[in-house]
Every structure is written in C-alpha cells, then in structure tokens.
Amino acid sequence: MNRLDHRDPLVFDTHELGRRPGALRKVSRTLEAPEGLGIIDVIGVPEKSELALELRLESVVEGVLVTGTAEAVVEGECVRCLEPVEFDLDVDFQELYYYPESDERHRARTAGTEDLDEDSEEETYRLEGDFFDLRPVLRDAVVLALPLQPVCQEDCLGLCSECGARLSDDPAHHHDAADPRWAALQGLSATPGDEARGEVADRRRGTKNSDTREGLAENQEK
Numbered sequence: 058m059n060r061l062d063h064r065d066p067l068v069f070d071t072h073e074l075g076r077r078p079g080a081l082r083k084v085s086r087t088l089e090a091p092e093g094l095g096i097i098d099v100i101g102v103p104e105k106s107e108l109a110l111e112l113r114l115e116s117v118v119e120g121v122l123v124t125g126t127a128e129a130v131v132e133g134e135c136v137r138c139l140e141p142v143e144f145d146l147d148v149d150f151q152e153l154y155y156y157p158e159s160d161e162r163h164r165a166r167t168a169g170t171e172d173l174d175e176d177s178e179e180e181t182y183r184l185e186g187d188f189f190d191l192r193p194v195l196r197d198a199v200v201l202a203l204p205l206q207p208v209c210q211e212d213c214l215g216l217c218s219e220c221g222a223r224l225s226d227d228p229a230h231h232h233d234a235a236d237p238r239w240a241a242l243q244g245l246s247a248t249p250g251d252e253a254r255g256e257v258a259d260r261r262r263g264t265k266n267s268d269t270r271e272g273l274a275e276n277q278e279k
C-alpha cells in the first residue's frame with residue numbers, strides 16, 4: 058500500500074504523534090540535497106550538497122501540520138556577466154498533510170467528476186500511513202525563494218558589448234568612439250598605396266584650407 062520509501066531522507070514518520078491533536082515533535086535532519094532543487098540551468102541547490110532541515114510536526118484534526126526551514130548553499134550564474142553566483146539560502150515552508158481518510162472525506166466533499174478529483178489531489182498533500190514526503194513541498198519553497206534573474210551584485214554592469222570584458226572589474230573601460238565594424242572595413246580596404254595617396258590628398262586640402270583662412274584673416278585685418 059505504501060509507495061513511499063521509508064529510508065528516503067525526505068520521507069518523515071509521524072507515528073510518534075499518535076494522532077492526538079496538539080501533539081508536537083521536532084525533527085532536525087541534515088542530508089544530501091536531492092536533484093531538481095532549483096531552476097534548471099539557472100540557479101539551484103547542487104545535487105548532493107548539504108541541506109539542513111528543521112521541522113516542527115504538529116498533529117491537528119485533519120492531519121499533520123509541517124512547519125520548517127531549509128538551509129542550503131545555492132549556486133548559479135550571473136545573468137549579466139556570467140560569473141558564478143553563490144549564496145546561502147534559508148527558506149521557510151508550511152504544509153498540512155491530511156490523514157489518508159481525512160483526505161478521502163475532503164475529496165468526497167469536493168468531488169464532482171473524476172477530473173476534479175485529480176485536480177484537487179495535485180494541490181492536497183496527504184500522509185501515506187504514518188509517512189509523508191517532504192520533497193514536493195521543499196522543492197516549491199526553494200524555487201519560490203530563488204531569484205529568476207540572479208546577479209553577482211545588484212549593480213553588476215554586465216559585459217562590454219564590444220569586447221566581452223566584465224565592466225564591474227573595469228568601470229572606466231571604453232573603446233574609441235569609432236565603430237569597430239567600420240574600423241575593420243577600413244583595415245581591409247587600405248593598401249599601402251591608397252594610404253600614401255590619401256595622405257598627400259589630405260595635406261593638399263589642409264594647405265589649401267589654411268591658405269583660405271589666413272587670407273580671410275588678412276582681409277579682415279585690413
């Protein structure tokens with residue numbers, strides 16, 4: 058009947074509570090983080106890294122109220138500069154696990170069709186015998202607590218769009234105003250002969266311009 062693996066460190070036994078409303082039990086457990094504890098390819102708790110759980114199991118009329126905290130180190134990548142991001146995560150959660158028969162009553166009350174039954178089952182957690190699986194509750198709590206757009210620092214400047222340098226390491230970083238694509242084209246078309254002719258032409262224009270200006274100045278003085 059029980060599908061839960063009792064040796065799974067994320068499966069907890071509520072037998073000691075004896076189904077007496079008000080009965081309380083505290084559990085501390087440190088385990089290796091399961092896979093999938095985070096946002097895939099963005100940020101999360103690395104599989105098998107240390108995960109510390111503090112749980113308060115409280116017997117209530119309909120089931121067992123589980124209140125807890127999870128502590129772990131989260132690893133990801135800054136979305137702006139791609140540097141590794143790492144921080145301590147401390148997340149709270151609370152969930153009511155219904156007693157199996159209490160859950161049946163709950164489902165009978167809300168039951169309309171088979172489909173509705175399946176929908177409500179997704180949102181309602183329940184004990185299997187004396188055991189419950191913390192995994193889905195833990196995963197939801199961790200994912201909700203994680204930043205969707207992790208950054209290495211709030212004011213991370215990201216990467217230079219021209220050369221890929223990390224701007225926060227070098228705030229004065231800049232390139233000459235010339236468009237690098239234009240510079241590349243000039244480099245391709247410039248041959249030694251062209252360059253020499255261009256210089257001569259510039260010098261001639263320069264001479265001509267200064268003559269004109271001097272001429273104008275002389276005219277104004279007179």
Ligand SMILES: [Zn+2]
Binds near residue numbers: 135136139208214215
């Ligand atoms: Zn960054």
Ligand SMILES: [Zn+2]
Binds near residue numbers: 220232
């Ligand atoms: Zn650059």
